[in-house]
Amino acid sequence: MISPGLDLQMNFEQALESFGFSHEVAHILWLPLPMLLVLTAALIGVLVTVWLERKISAAAQQRIGPEYAGALGILQPMADGLKLLVKEDVIPKRADGFLFTLGPILVLIPVILSWLIVPFGQNLLISNVGIGIFLWIALSSIQPIGLLMSGYASNNKYSLLGGLRAAAQSISYEIPLALAVLAVVMMSNSLSTIDIVNQQNGAGFLSWNIWRQPVGFVIFWICALAECERLPFDLPEAEEELVAGYQTEYAGMKFALFYLGSYINLVLSALLVSILYLGGWGFPIPIEWLSTWLGESFNSPIFQLFAGSIGIVMTVLKAYLLVFLAILLRWTTPRVRIDQLLDLGWKFLLPISLVNLLVTAALKLAFPIAFGG
């Protein structure tokens, strides 16, 4: 039996209705709250990630990193952001002004929109859309259009090359990514992220998808890194060859949008890996056991609050462990060439993910109990 858990929306609307508001008004009043909350969460997540990136990069290179802006340099990303905010907004003379402006917006919006389906608990997400994870895949294919647009509109050879590379990379890595997700979806019989997580939380960490989908996990992580243009695959902005790729001509707030987009995308990918493969908000041991040990009824409000906060902490913790791994990878791996990148995508990841999908289907038919029949 799956407990409904904490339902803030229901509680909020009931509270408002008890004040005499109609059901519709209560719903409309509720709507902006989770959106703002998730937007804030995403932005804070980016700030933390930028800070972590700088500090961990420094540590990996035996430096100290930002130290004087706030305690341990915690305000450094704020300072960076503020600098970009007040910087002059430059549109190159012979660039296409409209596309140049539209590009970064098209890159950022789908990434933020994808947070719609990221659950931090049973009811702690903006909307439990039925197509869930598929929505994310669909939204993430809008991004290369924006990248191509900004690369083309900049009227700069580096930007154009960067944009083309970004598009080629995103498109070729989307296929194995989708196939890896498909295998998970097949096991949980649902596209909804909530159902995917719930299906993994039967027996603590032993029931996480990573044990049933180890190959899928690796494929997904590699593809996620490629989609985020993180270091082994950061060809679109390879600074030694392309200055900054499609970002070359951007400054100020438009550059900040790209910057924000890439980091939100990284956090989002890490969150989705934790949701698809690492049990999402699930505690390493089933939370129901904790309630029996603590002698607290599972449905008591206090325990529900406790379980809810544990869920958020677990999701964020798993995601940030993956972010940490991504940062370590950044300082470990060299950048691949474009032909190696496409080779890996089409000749390695694509066949392997297809095989993975077929094997998952076969296992699902053979062992319906273990593979979600």
Added chain:
Amino acid sequence: MLGFLEKISQYTKEAFDAAKYLTQGIAVTFDHMGRRPITVQYPYEKLIPSERYRGRIHYEFDKCIACEVCVRVCPINLPVVDWVMNKQTKKKELRNYSIDFGVCIFCGNCVEYCPTNCLSMTEEYELATFDRHSLNFDNVALGRLPSNVTTDPSVTPLKELGYLPKKIMDPHEVSPLDPRAGKLPSEILDWMKNTEPSDSNENIQSRE
């Protein structure tokens, strides 16, 4: 068929090898995170310049005989020696002496050839100015005592890697007042003087 299987096994092996090397690489990166930063926190910590460091040139006006040897040996004839002949005493009278450190390459030739040792190298290297003309030091500026890393109370002096004892990589572990690793030139000279008469050292014998 066998060839195909062989290819597949080769492919799998390569994939696993790649994963193995990647893990090894990450282990190295991860290991570095626990180490102490190797960077010098510059305005608060400074490295003690090495012996024979060629920094800003110090000049003693009273020792100078205006012979202009420094100008001759300088690759670009940089020092400006402003003197006049005193007709009565029939001696040169030095009025001004200046070196432009914006142009100087700190080769040390002037110091090397100065017959009266009125020029010397210091360990001062912070010569940044807002205006390049203020790098043109006259005899007063050249005669100022050099600033010193070890005596500045606001600076933590650190030894350079070459001056650390064996097996110590972190200058923070050593007091800057500790004697440096190895012998000083004067100590080596003393040691050579002591060992030479007994002829016990083969090294010195063979050199002779």
